[in-house]
Amino acid sequence: MDLPYSRIKGGVCAARGFLGSAISCGIKDPKSDRLDLSLIYSDRECLSAGMFTQNRVKAAPVRISQIHLRSKKVRAIITNSGNANACTGPDGMQDARNMTKETARHLNLAQKEVAVCSTGVIGLPMPMMRIEPHYEALVNGLEDKKGNDVAKSIITSDTHEKEFAISFEIGGKRIRIGGCAKGAGMINPNMATMLCFITTDANVGQKCLDLAVAQAVENTFNRITIDGDTSTNDSVIVLANGAADNKLMRRGSKECGDFCHAMEFVMNRLAKAIVRDGERVTKFVKLHVKGARNDLDAKKVAQAVANSSLVKASWNGEDPNWGRIIHAVGYSGASIKEEFINISYGSKLACEGGLQGKTNPEVLRNIVSKPEFEITIDLGIATGTHCIYASDLSPEYVEFNRSEYAYWKQAKRDGLV
């Protein structure tokens, strides 16, 4: 279908009234000039919404941002990469609080108007001495052209920054939604976090904004998986400042429905970009489960298959190995009847009624050899569906994730441990 969106530049600063700033403060690597500290700021008041990790071990910045977002008035986000400020106890909480306090002071805001995010290694104290000297430079550097700098500053093991922005019309007014993201906790566990920041100049009611964010996250970031690990720091924060001057969109209106759709469109692009840029990922797989007893069963199947080391290794090996898929279906916990299950690679049936299908394996192998393909698992029972974007598991992923010991050594040099 023709989507009514124009892709625009500017990322998280594409929407009117949003400024960004990013510097290198040496947390990622004291010897390089990689950007690792950033600020996002709205030049006017905002409504805000956030979604955070379900992990019961929550990083300090997640706890602080959750508290500040209760005010719904957050209009600035300070973020560091290189240290997750997770498992850092009361000191870590104080560090995260101080980051919002100092940012608020330099921006002349209330502390609860500032959110804080951290991404990086878990369990090491925050090197605050690297952050403290830079609040003024961060604030002085705020510009509406620095969306890309912010996008670069939040990445860790990602190979490139991820940003996306659109404009579209509602009620005769042009609205912009833009954002940036970094590798999912599940993808970039080395760095322990997925972060996504979205800004919009839409004039939107709080309930419509909350709905848009909840729906979009459920359908996008909650449907990607790389390695099945849920991080301690995953955060999605959305700011809306009303600069587009459209008529206020309230929940239940057609305009709110359109806004929700646009929000999901932006998050969908960022979520897929995260999977495609997963650590040492070579395959992007759209895994579609249908015919389940209900949607929850479909989700169980999709998650079991997408997180099976064996299934993922077979994708890496370009092997159309439906036996491993049905085996994961079998232990997913969903209600199944083996003899009703069909599994397709692309449009070709690999498994029909629980048995080897008639498609020539060479045809299937050609499909799995592509960098992106779709797998459909039809349980043949009822109408439950679920869709997940998944990746393969490569020997290089394991190699990459074997050791973070270098971080301990750096922390020792910094006198933190």
Next chain:
Amino acid sequence: MDLPYSRIKGGVCAARGFLGSAISCGIKDPKSDRLDLSLIYSDRECLSAGMFTQNRVKAAPVRISQIHLRSKKVRAIITNSGNANACTGPDGMQDARNMTKETARHLNLAQKEVAVCSTGVIGLPMPMMRIEPHYEALVNGLEDKKGNDVAKSIITSDTHEKEFAISFEIGGKRIRIGGCAKGAGMINPNMATMLCFITTDANVGQKCLDLAVAQAVENTFNRITIDGDTSTNDSVIVLANGAADNKLMRRGSKECGDFCHAMEFVMNRLAKAIVRDGERVTKFVKLHVKGARNDLDAKKVAQAVANSSLVKASWNGEDPNWGRIIHAVGYSGASIKEEFINISYGSKLACEGGLQGKTNPEVLRNIVSKPEFEITIDLGIATGTHCIYASDLSPEYVEFNRSEYAYWKQAKRDGLV
């Protein structure tokens, strides 16, 4: 403590009255003489018990053996390796049935006295033409010295056979328990199965035997994990023929308790041997969870940690990365309080109250660098415990499991697909 067991030779043929036989029929590889078809047989009537995979996709031989074991009279087991006879539909069921029927005919037994097991690739038809000519040779080859041949014939991607046998005294009579096993489904997914066969000459009541097997499996084979995948074929079958002529052991007696303990001792050795010989495994980790709200919570934590790709990669990298462990604890679903959690490598605290402990990381690193070590996670809440034997995840594991496509090609040469 001093255990009252003597280790003896003979494996699955160590107990009196049990014979074994194994041949090469070319399922594993038509061009090699690797043993891949075997028979275990008791020269007198048996009581029997079995435990099978919880996967809802069950291989045909699992279904048939479950039915035959209802009679509790199984006294022979025919096993092939190289093809799992899983996802093979009605034809596969007929093939498994035929394997028991022909075996029974050649042994002059009732069909329900024969169990059947298969291990190998999933989803390809059974190459019955390789099995059918060999029933007579199998039966004629039965000997009480061939436990080792049987142990060799059931392995697939295992690097060596696994067998263990003990003798011990109960009521003045010497009883023997012996068995063999092959790599767990979760370990040897390429070959899709863990199998374990145990024989004993104990004179034991059915209820005592059932109890011994259920308890021992729960405490051994259900506590090992390599990659979190539960196979379609996992089977543990135990035969008891009473040849030791001891006084019948009934459930509830001290003798039955001793027998249960001995059964667990044998299965424990075989289960650990499976983990140690996991595909491309370099570490054997005893993961002990304690202080949980209850045992179920402790199990959730143990399983989340033992199956986290990131935790396992860190073990492979010899990195004492407790951050990854606590992160898996956080998403395990168990009730936790981050600030009560202690994590030790060996006897050294790595994480204390949710924070970096005082142990020098170099000391921890030395522990993780050993081929076998113990990790204790103390949740600090109550008294729930669970223990799992786990392995690392190596780049070589992924490399090894990338493709089984060669099997398709062989099946094509055989005219099976």
